[in-house]
Amino acid sequence: MTSIPPFRDPAAPGKPVIPRQDWDRAPWNRWTFQNVRDMVPTTRVWRGEGPASPLPTNLQDIDAIAFDADGISGTIGTFLEEGYADGLLVLHRGKVVAERYLNGMSPHTLHLSQSVAKSIVGTLAGILIGRGLLDPAAPVTHYLPELETTAYRGATIQHVLDMTSGVVFDETYTALDSHMAQLDAACGWKERWNPQWPLHVWDLILSLQDLECPHGASFRYRSIETDVLSFALQRAAATPLAELVSHELWAPMGAQEDACFTVDPAGYALGDGGFNATLRDYARFALLHLRGGELDGRRIVPAEWIAGTRFGADPTLFGGIYHDVLPEGAYHNQFWIEDTARRAYMARGVFGQLIYIDPEADFAAIILSSWPEFVSTIRTRTALAAVRAIREAL
Structure with a gap:
């Protein structure tokens, strides 16, 4: 496994020379996911002036814990060594019981979370819903009337929270002509090689004209839904997304470090996948959820x-390829529900980002990775098996 790409910039020892169009892909992602601010424009998510909320420790040796995934046996130690992990943190009963840094990552390193950002935005939506600033039953066009001319006409805020809008959006990560390729360019992560493509994320949203099914009929994973939600949040609160996350979530929960979002050419903070933070601050986010939205006596998210x-997802809308990893799963409010019995839930991102939250066990695990693949059913099943094994051992 390569820790950082083999080529170096002779003017900056230790810094690899990275192809512009491939900076977020293997093998470059082993370095770039911890150095996103060196690759693309970003905006700060201020941690505020208050003290960091405490994360007491009760460290335990978990490396020898054994588990089985798809008939292959392993241990947590081998999983970390061989699974392209950059960081692991485990919370149990409010304490950090394991904290590991790999591949050059440190406690102060900001790591790209990819679509874990969606759950950050979803949690922000929950806060604004609790404040009465956002109505999940309202049409998207109540907040964004410009979308009356798009396929989002008739969709509700809850539809985009649950990714059930029915709007056609090709999420194929490796296709050069997919909507996802257009989003990569529109958000500023890649060069806009096709002059007909949207100039920025809002421009891309305005271009979506087709429906594949009626709104509310089924779940389809569409990253652009989170961006539609983000624009609605900004409009409802009259505040930019990064500032909203700072004021409503990051500072109140007592983050230790500033976070950041990548921004597109129009200055929009990328809600669907551009969020970067430290391992311990992702853990504080997980702990906030374990505590039902209250941390250190502060009510932050409505219980x-x-x-x-956890309990409001409709599993009948969830199926197809999504059952490969979560055969009893569901999706709701920008979170993956592991199964509809236990109701553990997750934030997940491509290339192996995971925040696993199990309130029944008072347990959470955060894994930050830089896989060689965008998605891998085997690697995801292995990560979940490892997490469950740690949970059961504790």
Whole structure:
């Protein structure tokens, strides 16, 4: 396994020379996911002036814990060594019981979370819903009337929270002509090689004209849904997304470090996948959820919204390829529900990002990775098996 790409910039020892169009892909992602601010424009998510919320420790040796995934046996130690992990943190009963840094990552390193960002935005939506600033039953066009001319006409805020809008959006990561390729360019991550493509993310949203099914009929994973939600949040609160996350979530929960979002050419903070933070601050986010939205005596997220996220999903809308990893799963409020019995839930991102939250066990695990593949059913099943094994051992 290569820790950083083999080529170096002779003017900056230790820094690899990275192809512009491939900076977020293997093998370059082993370095770039920890150095996103060196690759693309970003905007700060201020941690605020208050003290960091405490994360007490009760460290335990978990490396020898054994588990089985798809008939292959392993241990947590081998999983970390061979699975392209950059960081692992485990919370149990409010304490850090394991904290590991790999591949040059440190406690102060900001790591790209990819689509874990969606759950950050979803949690922000829950806060604004609790404040009465956002109505999940309202049409998207109530907040964004410009979308009356798009396929989002008739969709509700809850539809985009659950990714059930029915709007055609090709999420194929490796196709050069997919909507996802257009989003990569529109958000500023890649060069816009096709002059007909949208100039920025809002421009891309305005271009979506087709429906594949009626709104609310089924779940389809569409990254652009989170961006539609983000624009609605900004409009409802009259505040930019990064500032909203800072004021409503990051500072109140007592983050230790500033976070950041990547920004597109129009200055929009990329809600669907551009969020970067430290391992311990992702853990504080997980702990906030374990505590039902309250941390250190501060009510930050409505308890009703968190309970609704866990118990309000409709599993009949969830199927197809999504059952390969979560055969009893569901999706709701920008979170993956592991199964509709236990109701553990997750934030997940491509290339192996995971925040696993199990309130019943008072347990959470955060894994930050830089896989060689965008998605891997085998690697995801292995990560979940490893997490469950740690949970059961504790």
